Amino acid sequence: MALLLRPWPWYVAGPLIGLFVPALLLLDNKQLGVSSNLRHLCAALAPRKVSFFRYEWKEAGLWNLVFLAGVVLGGFIGGNLLAAPAVAIATGTHADLAALGIHDFSGLAPRELFSWSSVLTLRGLVLLVAGGFCVGFGTAYAGGCTSGHGIAGLANLERPSMIAVLGFFAGGLLATFVLLPRIL
Amino acid sequence: MTTTLAGPALPVRRGRSRDLALYLLLGVFFGIVLTKSEAVSWFRIQEMFRFQSFHMYGILSSAVVVAGVAIALIKRYHMRTLRGEDVVIAPKTMGRGVRYWAGGSLFGIGWAFTGACPGPLFALVGSGLTVIVVPVFAALVGTYAYGWLRPRLPH
Numbered sequence: 001m002a003l004l005l006r007p008w009p010w011y012v013a014g015p016l017i018g019l020f021v022p023a024l025l026l027l028d029n030k031q032l033g034v035s036s037n038l039r040h041l042c043a044a045l046a047p048r049k050v051s052f053f054r055y056e057w058k059e060a061g062l063w064n065l066v067f068l069a070g071v072v073l074g075g076f077i078g079g080n081l082l083a084a085p086a087v088a089i090a091t092g093t094h095a096d097l098a099a100l101g102i103h104d105f106s107g108l109a110p111r112e113l114f115s116w117s118s119v120l121t122l123r124g125l126v127l128l129v130a131g132g133f134c135v136g137f138g139t140a141y142a143g144g145c146t147s148g149h150g151i152a153g154l155a156n157l158e159r160p161s162m163i164a165v166l167g168f169f170a171g172g173l174l175a176t177f178v179l180l181p182r183i184l
Numbered sequence: 185m186t187t188t189l190a191g192p193a194l195p196v197r198r199g200r201s202r203d204l205a206l207y208l209l210l211g212v213f214f215g216i217v218l219t220k221s222e223a224v225s226w227f228r229i230q231e232m233f234r235f236q237s238f239h240m241y242g243i244l245s246s247a248v249v250v251a252g253v254a255i256a257l258i259k260r261y262h263m264r265t266l267r268g269e270d271v272v273i274a275p276k277t278m279g280r281g282v283r284y285w286a287g288g289s290l291f292g293i294g295w296a297f298t299g300a301c302p303g304p305l306f307a308l309v310g311s312g313l314t315v316i317v318v319p320v321f322a323a324l325v326g327t328y329a330y331g332w333l334r335p336r337l338p339h
Contacts (some may be wrong), residue, residue: 010242018250074215079311131297132319136326138291167288
């Protein structure tokens with residue numbers, strides 16, 4: 001039990017995550033990919049006249065939406081019942097973030113930025129609203145996220161996924177080193 | 185020609201709710217792994233983009249290696265699904281490739297800002313960080329905006 005409660009090291013978590021790819025394929029030819037659910041949700045909620053959302057979402061994605069509901073539940077279990085102490089990040093990162101004005105390192109995300117009271121501040125709008133928008137627009141445009149391109153796509157040696165992952169890091173580095181210091 | 189993909193309409197599938205229960209269970213396990221490995225943490229994502237820890241790189245690369253070996257074995261031994269069908273991985277079309285670098289970069293910015301990719305966003309909501317419903321809703325708006333602009337975007 002103590003082992004379960006402690007944060008899981010990368011060499012436990014990574015292989016476990018990797019096994020979802022063959023598990024889903026062998027179950028029923030399903031491909032791991034979380035961001036498809038954003039499309040399925042749009043298709044279910046408001047397809048209107050947008051052809052991108054006019055398809056049989058139940059047929060294509062009900063299994064994935066159920067999987068996603070499981071992820072929410074898993075987050076509850078992992079974040080509460082099996083909750084760990086503060087994230088033990090590298091001292092260099094701690095120092096860099098402190099220099100940017102972040103002082104609360106107690107949760108999974110800094111409470112100064114990720115709380116309801118910060119939503120309507122400039123930082124909150126950029127990180128939560130613009131950030132979320134970029135996640136949705138970017139993954140739909142690229143046709144996948146960390147799971148679909150970063151794990152399943154790379155594992156299948158697909159060139160589009162390699163380009164997408166390089167893009168993930170290009171954008172992430174730009175945001176981290178150029179944009180964040182101007183926002184925080 | 186094999187008929188594995190476009191066979192006659194399947195009879196009404198029995199055990200569909202049992203299938204869905206299985207996907208729910210897999211999702212629960214996925215959410216627990218994401219949370220317990222701290223891959224859902226904004227701090228861990230900052231550490232990754234600052235190249236100050238191996239943690240996230242270890243998770244991603246070992247996941248790719250395990251999944252890659254498994255896919256190679258599935259192909260090598262022509263393994264079938266539980267329902268007896270050939271395993272088929274639909275290939276991604278390259279096109280001009282614009283969508284991959286442009287969409288990928290945009291997602292990268294969002295990943296660094298929110299500190300979470302789509303899976304972790306939903307796991308974080310479950311973990312009790314309720315404010316994350318804001319980026320989740322914004323992501324839905326973003327996805328909708330893409331769908332709307334899609335005919336006018338280069339791919």
